[in-house]
Amino acid sequence: xxxxxxxxxxxxxxxxxxxxxxxxxxxxxxxxxxxxxxxxxxxxxxxxxxxxxxxxxxxxxxxxxxxxxxxxxxxxxxxxxxxxxxxxxxxxxxxxxxxxxxxxxxxxxxxxxxxxxxxxxxxxxxxxxxxxxxxxxxxxxxxxxxxxxxxxxxxxxxxxxxxxxxxxxxxxxxxxxxxxxxxxxxxxxxxxxxxxxxxxxxxxxxxxxxxxxxxxxxxxxxxxxxxxxxxxxxxxxxxxxxxxxxxxxxxxxxxxxxxxxxxxxxxxxxxxxxxxxxxxxxxxxxxxxxxxxxxxxxxxxxxxxxxxxxxxxxxxxxxxxxxxxxxxxxxxxxxxxxxxxxxxxxxxxxxxxxxxxxxxxxxxxxxxxxxxxxxxxxxxxxxxxxxxxxxxxxxxxxxxxxxxxxxxxxxxxxxxxxxxxxxxxxxxxxxxxxxxxxxxxxxxxxxxxxxxxxxxxxxxxxxxxxxxxxxxxxxxxxxxxxxxxxxxxxxxxxxxxxxxxxxxxxxxxxxxxxxxxxxxxxxxxxxxxxxxxxxxxxxxxxxxxxxxxxxxxxxxxxxxxxxxxxxxxxxxxxxxxxxxxxxxxxxxxxxxxxxxxxxxxxxxxxxxxxxxxxxxxxxxxxxxxxxxxxxxxxxxxxxxxxxxxxxxxxxxxxxxxxxxxxxxxxx
Ligand code: IVH
Numbered sequence: 001x002x003x004x005x006x007x008x009x010x011x012x013x014x015x016x017x018x019x020x021x022x023x024x025x026x027x028x029x030x031x032x033x034x035x036x037x038x039x040x041x042x043x044x045x046x047x048x049x050x051x052x053x054x055x056x057x058x059x060x061x062x063x064x065x066x067x068x069x070x071x072x073x074x075x076x077x078x079x080x081x082x083x084x085x086x087x088x089x090x091x092x093x094x095x096x097x098x099x100x101x102x103x104x105x106x107x108x109x110x111x112x113x114x115x116x117x118x119x120x121x122x123x124x125x126x127x128x129x130x131x132x133x134x135x136x137x138x139x140x141x142x143x144x145x146x147x148x149x150x151x152x153x154x155x156x157x158x159x160x161x162x163x164x165x166x167x168x169x170x171x172x173x174x175x176x177x178x179x180x181x182x183x184x185x186x187x188x189x190x191x192x193x194x195x196x197x198x199x200x201x202x203x204x205x206x207x208x209x210x211x212x213x214x215x216x217x218x219x220x221x222x223x224x225x226x227x228x229x230x231x232x233x234x235x236x237x238x239x240x241x242x243x244x245x246x247x248x249x250x251x252x253x254x255x256x257x258x259x260x261x262x263x264x265x266x267x268x269x270x271x272x273x274x275x276x277x278x279x280x281x282x283x284x285x286x287x288x289x290x291x292x293x294x295x296x297x298x299x300x301x302x303x304x305x306x307x308x309x310x311x312x313x314x315x316x317x318x319x320x321x322x323x324x325x326x327x328x329x330x331x332x333x334x335x336x337x338x339x340x341x342x343x344x345x346x347x348x349x350x351x352x353x354x355x356x357x358x359x360x361x362x363x364x365x366x367x368x369x370x371x372x373x374x375x376x377x378x379x380x381x382x383x384x385x386x387x388x389x390x391x392x393x394x395x396x397x398x399x400x401x402x403x404x405x406x407x408x409x410x411x412x413x414x415x416x417x418x419x420x421x422x423x424x425x426x427x428x429x430x431x432x433x434x435x436x437x438x439x440x441x442x443x444x445x446x447x448x449x450x451x452x453x454x455x456x457x458x459x460x461x462x463x464x465x466x467x468x469x470x471x472x473x474x475x476x477x478x479x480x481x482x483x484x485x486x487x488x489x490x491x492x493x494x495x496x497x498x499x500x501x502x503x504x505x506x507x508x509x510x511x512x513x514x515x516x517x518x519x520x521x522x523x524x525x526x527x528x529x530x531x532x533x534x535x536x537x538x539x540x541x542x543x544x545x546x547x548x549x550x551x552x553x554x555x556x557x558x559x560x561x562x563x564x565x566x567x568x569x570x571x572x573x574x575x576x577x578x579x580x581x582x583x584x585x586x587x588x589x590x591x592x593x594x595x596x597x598x599x600x601x602x603x604x605x606x607x608x609x610x611x612x613x614x615x616x617x618x619x620x621x622x623x624x625x626x627x628x629x630x631x632x633x634x635x636x637x638x639x640x641x642x643x644x645x646x647x648x649x650x651x652x653x654x655x656x657x658x659x660x661x662x663x664x665x666x667x
Contacts, residue, residue: 165233180219
């Protein structure tokens with residue numbers, strides 16, 4: 001073996017290892033720059049010595065010469081589809097059918113897996129080397145997408161170990177993680193190109209590229225969930241062990257896969273995944289339940305193109321199509337004008353939606369939507385439904401025009417230079433802005449006035465019981481009790497909640513004032529920096545810009561806000577109503593900030609407090625609370641139904657604390 005040969009082999013092994021650490025374990029050991037350096041060295045070696053090139057070389061991940069067309073691939077073992085269940089009743093019927101067929105009434109052992117929303121792909125390994133990858137196609141014949149698949153970092157070009165069958169076909173789903181999808185679309189928009197509608201389309205579009213160097217730039221990933229052709233070697237006799245084995249050979253397996261026994265555990269799994277669905281870093285559209293035991297699978301067999309031993313229980317669709325009937329313009333707290341789509345009601349994301357946001361006029365232009373079109377509406381988790389694209393153009397299309405006058409108060413609508421959002425110039429004369437500012441003032445993260453929700457604010461405003469936020473503190477129980485759907489008891493509760501809200505924090509109070517672009521975090525920074533309201537009110541533009549996350553624009557909004565005489569009057573009236581907060585202590589040493597320098601992640605639901613209360617308490621002790629787990633995380637606090645973050649923490653060896661341990665920590 002020549003020195004070059006040896007070095008090339010060494011580089012390949014090292015690069016495979018770091019690739020696996022990075023993409024499969026999400027736990028890189030070297031920097032990107034170092035990796036690129038090693039890759040370039042191998043590229044050079046191969047270019048100078050073509051005889052050193054191998055099929056599994058990591059240099060093959062950057063993309064090959066463009067193809068003129070994909071060639072067809074015949075699947076020796078057909079790639080099947082799955083039967084669907086749309087309710088727990090249908091799932092129970094499936095389970096019963098299987099127990100009848102197996103002539104065994106004991107609980108069946110299933111493997112529950114997220115139904116990944118991507119594209120089914122087949123990977124063929126000969127002697128442990130990836131030699132071909134294909135799409136599912138019609139299940140019998142697919143397309144050869146080997147060059148594209150090779151660019152996906154989480155797919156091994158060579159399997160780890162040496163105990164694999166000589167021929168092994170692995171199947172799974174190629175998908176685009178939500179985060180990567182967001183970034184890809186942002187990039188496309190910046191370049192003036194059309195963004196993708198959803199991660200599935202983006203994954204499909206990326207895999208269908210004839211030029212694999214484009215695919216190489218797309219953030220694709222793969223989870224494996226089945227085995228097709230196996231020759232000269234064997235695999236375990238059940239689904240879970242097979243997945244485990246594939247994992248040992250270096251293939252990526254979804255961490256949410258779990259063994260469940262009997263229908264009640266299936267239901268629990270479904271509920272839990274529906275609960276954490278929006279937190280998962282990838283899109284799923286349901287759960288696949290598979291009989292674990294392969295002998296039982298064989299006994300159950302197939303019906304037409306689907307196995308009898310598996311079923312997909314679908315989640316309510318997050319995207320649906322419906323007709324855009326009209327567009328109305330809503331006025332927000334800061335006067336922002338938002339176009340709102342009035343839709344033919346449609347069931348999406350588990351609820352009936354008849355209104356959806358269109359964000360702003362730029363977005364309307366970008367989507368190219370007109371009244372009368374059939375549009376795609378998306379509602380994921382508890383996120384506000386939005387119109388994401390035109391599905392089909394309407395026969396009669398009406399152009400959407402932004403009004404020049406505020407629909408609520410008639411003031412001029414102005415569009416500041418460089419801004420996408422137009423605003424009503426009416427300020428406190430605009431009833432819509434006043435109502436929204438009252439709602440914001442009372443909201444949970446602001447003054448937290450329990451019971452003072454959106455509908456009640458509108459009633460109180462319309463009855464002229466509240467004209468500005470300070471009027472809240474002059475409300476009388478007997479007046480409130482007279483309102484529709486209010487009784488004496490609820491009026492009394494409201495007055496008590498208003499009274500209780502007077503004990504607050506400076507940060508909450510600042511946030512509650514609703515200064516433009518001063519969110520929760522900025523309000524907190526302002527409070528911690530200046531310590532008193534007076535100092536914030538009188539701070540100069542320069543002094544404000546010294547605060548963390550306050551830039552020139554936010555600083556100028558703050559200065560403008562406090563300059564307005566009517567805002568000063570309202571603040572005075574609020575303080576006269578005895579709103580107060582504890583003085584902020586200047587923390588001098590670490591003993592008072594025992595968690596300084598520590599980083600925590602909260603996941604799942606807590607029983608004794610909300611996540612945001614826990615966050616506030618940890619932050620008060622000096623800790624940082626972030627949303628994603630990394631090696632730098634001190635510990636993760638896992639409440640009930642903790643999902644992927646917990647799995648990731650366990651994988652990275654990050655400490656996991658229970659709710660009780662959190663309580664001790666805070667105490
Ligand atoms: S198993 C014989 N497992 O669902 C069973 N499929 O409707 C073959 N899918 O084409 C599929 N996640 O694209 C299986 N964990 C999972 C899956 C999954 C997503 C897709 C796959 C397949 C379709 C079947």
